[in-house]
Amino acid sequence: MPSTDPHSPIIGDGPAYDAVVVGGSLAGCATAIQLGRAGLRVALVEKQPDPKAFKRMCSHFIQASGVPAIERLGLLEPMEAAGAHRPRLHMWTKWGWIEAPPERAARGLNLRREVLDPMVRSTAAETPGVEMLLGWSGERLLRDGGSFAGVVVRNREGEESELRARLTVGADGRDSKIAELSEVPVKTYPHNRIAYGGYFEGPPPQHSPDSTIWFLDPHWAASFPTDSGLYFYAAMPTKERLPEFKREPEAALVKFLADLPEPPPIRDSRAIEPVLGKIDMTNRVRKPVAPGLALVGDAALAADPLFGVGCGWAFQSAEWLSDSVMPALQGEESLEQGLEHYRRRHAYELRGHAFFIHDYSNGRRFNPVERLMFSAAARDPRSAELMEAFGTRQIRPQQMMPRVMPRALAVNVRHALAR
Amino acid sequence: MSASATESPVERGSLLAGGTRARLLQAGPVEASEAVVCVHGNPGSADDWEGLIGAAASAGRRALAVDLPDFGDTIAPDGFEHTVVGYASFLGEALKELGVERAHLVLHDFGGPIGLVWVAMSPEALASITLIDTGILPGYRWHKLARIWRTPVVGELFQATATRSAFRMLLNRNEPRGLPRDFVEAMYDHYDRRTRKAVLALYRDTDDPGSAAPELTKLLAPRDIPALVVWGEHDAYLPSSYAERQREAFPSADVHVLPASGHWPFADAPETVERLLTEFLVQQK
Numbered sequence: 001m002p003s004t005d006p007h008s009p010i011i012g013d014g015p016a017y018d019a020v021v022v023g024g025s026l027a028g029c030a031t032a033i034q035l036g037r038a039g040l041r042v043a044l045v046e047k048q049p050d051p052k053a054f055k056r057m058c059s060h061f062i063q064a065s066g067v068p069a070i071e072r073l074g075l076l077e078p079m080e081a082a083g084a085h086r087p088r089l090h091m092w093t094k095w096g097w098i099e100a101p102p103e104r105a106a107r108g109l110n111l112r113r114e115v116l117d118p119m120v121r122s123t124a125a126e127t128p129g130v131e132m133l134l135g136w137s138g139e140r141l142l143r144d145g146g147s148f149a150g151v152v153v154r155n156r157e158g159e160e161s162e163l164r165a166r167l168t169v170g171a172d173g174r175d176s177k178i179a180e181l182s183e184v185p186v187k188t189y190p191h192n193r194i195a196y197g198g199y200f201e202g203p204p205p206q207h208s209p210d211s212t213i214w215f216l217d218p219h220w221a222a223s224f225p226t227d228s229g230l231y232f233y234a235a236m237p238t239k240e241r242l243p244e245f246k247r248e249p250e251a252a253l254v255k256f257l258a259d260l261p262e263p264p265p266i267r268d269s270r271a272i273e274p275v276l277g278k279i280d281m282t283n284r285v286r287k288p289v290a291p292g293l294a295l296v297g298d299a300a301l302a303a304d305p306l307f308g309v310g311c312g313w314a315f316q317s318a319e320w321l322s323d324s325v326m327p328a329l330q331g332e333e334s335l336e337q338g339l340e341h342y343r344r345r346h347a348y349e350l351r352g353h354a355f356f357i358h359d360y361s362n363g364r365r366f367n368p369v370e371r372l373m374f375s376a377a378a379r380d381p382r383s384a385e386l387m388e389a390f391g392t393r394q395i396r397p398q399q400m401m402p403r404v405m406p407r408a409l410a411v412n413v414r415h416a417l418a419r
Numbered sequence: 420m421s422a423s424a425t426e427s428p429v430e431r432g433s434l435l436a437g438g439t440r441a442r443l444l445q446a447g448p449v450e451a452s453e454a455v456v457c458v459h460g461n462p463g464s465a466d467d468w469e470g471l472i473g474a475a476a477s478a479g480r481r482a483l484a485v486d487l488p489d490f491g492d493t494i495a496p497d498g499f500e501h502t503v504v505g506y507a508s509f510l511g512e513a514l515k516e517l518g519v520e521r522a523h524l525v526l527h528d529f530g531g532p533i534g535l536v537w538v539a540m541s542p543e544a545l546a547s548i549t550l551i552d553t554g555i556l557p558g559y560r561w562h563k564l565a566r567i568w569r570t571p572v573v574g575e576l577f578q579a580t581a582t583r584s585a586f587r588m589l590l591n592r593n594e595p596r597g598l599p600r601d602f603v604e605a606m607y608d609h610y611d612r613r614t615r616k617a618v619l620a621l622y623r624d625t626d627d628p629g630s631a632a633p634e635l636t637k638l639l640a641p642r643d644i645p646a647l648v649v650w651g652e653h654d655a656y657l658p659s660s661y662a663e664r665q666r667e668a669f670p671s672a673d674v675h676v677l678p679a680s681g682h683w684p685f686a687d688a689p690e691t692v693e694r695l696l697t698e699f700l701v702q703q704k
Contacts, residue, residue: 259691
């Protein structure tokens with residue numbers, strides 16, 4: 001039996017696990033917690049040896065749609081106790097602000113990954129049945145006939161070991177090695193924006209503690225008040241702006257935010273750490289299952305971070321996978337059936353949103369339908385509420401469109417006649 | 420267009436320069452020989468600058484703007500040349516008349532070519548330059564409206580049918596946020612028969628607004644004149660890609676491409692432009 005000491009080199013030819021999860025970030029830990037709590041034996045493999053490691057390039061904003069999954073994990077209260085904000089969204093558009101009525105607006109979560117990641121990882125490590133293997137990375141997949149049957153892991157000293165499991169889960173992010181090794185089909189969609197952001201201390205931006213997003217069409221910017229009195233300021237301009245951001249990231253970010261309409265007080269603030277940027281954010285959509293294998297989080301669907309869906313979808317996809325394969329891993333149905341449930345659920349919940357996100361991520365400006373919807377939402381509280389529910393991923397496009405489009409038309413006709 | 424509550428009051432008057440009685444807006448210490456000089460574009464008038472003049476004066480500067488001949492309330496005398504050189508000469512006469520020996524130029528639109536030609540005539544008199552949706556335009560091809568104005572008969576027809584509502588619609592159509600109603604109305608009030616005629620003459624005489632770019636760059640770049648460039652990203656007439664290119668002539672330029680603005684940033688983002696200009700002026704000796 002492998003050791004429970006997170007730093008010890010383990011493994012040998014120990015007994016098979018019910019699941020081996022590769023990737024100890026949000027999606028991987030959430031999967032391991034859910035499966036472990038169901039009485040299953042889970043190996044959770046994370047390449048970073050430090051249990052306090054965290055993802056640095058992330059807006060950390062969690063959409064309201066992700067909050068129930070977090071609550072189910074029992075993490076909502078600890079996150080709030082650690083200073084997480086529960087922001088509503090205020091969206092600037094050239095037609096005005098889109099703000100759902102406060103009493104009906106959904107609330108997301110803002111907690112820095114520096115705080116969140118160790119919290120989620122320690123929760124996973126403390127979950128009975130979960131064995132945390134820090135400092136190990138997935139190298140090769142094991143096969144049993146036509147099905148995947150675990151993974152060969154390697155530590156930094158080059159030692160290798162086999163982790164045999166009935167289910168292998170790839171939770172290793174946008175550039176998932178597990179996905180690559182499994183050769184699941186992948187579709188890519190170009191991304192033509194860059195992302196730069198950093199944490200600042202200083203006077204609170206407008207709407208604080210709520211979050212503010214500027215849809216500058218085609219650029220984008222945001223301010224996210226978060227724990228410890230800090231504010232995460234972010235810009236996602238199209239790639240034409242890359243030279244100035246590359247030259248001086250912090251100066252370019254400050255200038256970009258300060259020149260916004262109704263700007264946040266970034267010029268009177270101080271960056272507490274270097275401003276970071278990301279240039280390649282190609283959208284990747286992978287088939288989330290293969291025989292004996294599933295992908296969660298960004299490994300399954302890496303979407304444009306502009307819409308802040310990554311963290312929430314990590315928690316949600318982990319929940320959907322756990323719920324789908326639990327009966328199979330407990331011997332009530334075949335794993336094949338469980339994985340098929342997950343594939344369908346993943347597609348049902350995310351495909352529509354992903355379509356819109358990928359389509360907009362090429363850096364284009366709003367199309368006529370988007371202009372109609374955004375302008376109506378800026379002019380009409382009910383339209384704003386529907387747009388906000390869609391934007392925070394609480395309703396799917398197929399639920400939103402029939403309700404928003406006729407109303408958006410009526411609102412804009414009324415607006416034109418009143419001028 | 421005033422955005423700040425602390426701006427200095429702007430006084431209205433007139434001056435006689437080169438035989439033209441021109442309307443003048445001015446604020447700050449009028450005896451100063453160094454002044455912020457704002458040059459409007461087309462269609463435009465000294466009124467475009469009221470907010471910025473007030474803001475510059477609040478920063479301790481003498482600031483002024485005049486209606487160029489046949490724009491605003493200024494009537495050009497017979498024989499006035501509606502050309503870039505003609506307007507630049509008028510600007511030089513006006514500054515002489517006003518006792519301005521050193522100018523912090525603030526240029527917009529067609530005020531750019533006019534102001535830059537004046538700079539070429541008197542480079543030593545330039546203290547700093549602020550380019551708002553204008554500048555040195557190498558390789559520029561006239562925008563669609565200009566091509567209409569430059570075409571005989573078609574241009575006249577266009578001007579004759581430019582009603583208030585058509586004018587309003589045309590201007591706002593290309594502006595990302597739309598322009599303030601009173602700004603557009605005031606602009607149309609000045610867009611009378613004389614102005615329409617002057618516009619046709621000026622555009623028809625200007626075959627290539629970027630033709631002087633190499634000479635200007637050669638003249639200005641070694642001087643590394645303090646420069647502020649403000650450009651609305653969604654400018655439909657002068658592409659914002661020219662903003663960064665101003666560094667070719669003004670190597671130390673502070674360049675701001677405003678992501679939600681169009682051709683008139685001082686109208687759709689007055690607070691931002693006033694902030695940028697006053698901060699820039701404060702930095703100048």
